[in-house]
Amino acid sequence: GESVGLHLPTLSVQEGDNSIINCAYSNSASDYFIWYKQESGKGPQFIIDIRSNMDKRQGQRVTVLLNKTVKHLSLQIAATQPGDSAVYFCAENRGDSWGKLQFGAGTQVVVTP
């Protein structure tokens, strides 16, 4: 499945399928991007990051793709598991000050058995 939008959409994925979460960022000067996972009542948990000099980076079961031309970021989760159910946020390093992150609206991922 695929989720597009910035108003906390919900992505329902069957266990074992691949998930794709999309994010559009705003600042063309942003040079560092991070994907976070947030479970209910908890702080954000780092998943994977990518710098603007790259267009793809892979981690364990996750891949981040960066398209600077259209200012688009995506997170792919392979073989989605029930433990992947959470809200996923992309964040960009704001161009005006290193260290300040601007978060996207988030996507709720629900993994069904």
Next chain:
Amino acid sequence: GAVVSQHPSRVICKSGTSVKIECRSLDFQATTMFWYRQFPKQSLMLMATSNEGSKATYEQGVEKDKFLINHASLTLSTLTVTSAHPEDSSFYICSAITGGLDYGYTFGSGTRLTVV
């Protein structure tokens, strides 16, 4: 890896009182910490940047006299919500920049503030 401890995890206070939230870097020094606020079903919004030994810098629209930030040591930043009102009820999260080989951001577990 780097750990940021945030305390308390939950707090309920009466309207008009003040609440202090602590953010500690446990195994690294953090000259810069950030405070975010998150309302239900919404994203994290940066409130302020906490700088060790100097004044915090606040984002536009955030009242510095209401959200007092103190960063007196390299491992501790505190956020005090003064004269809290029900509209201040929110989830407050801190983060710190970690340096060295583990460069990046580490977030605390958040504080759920409920003002009644």
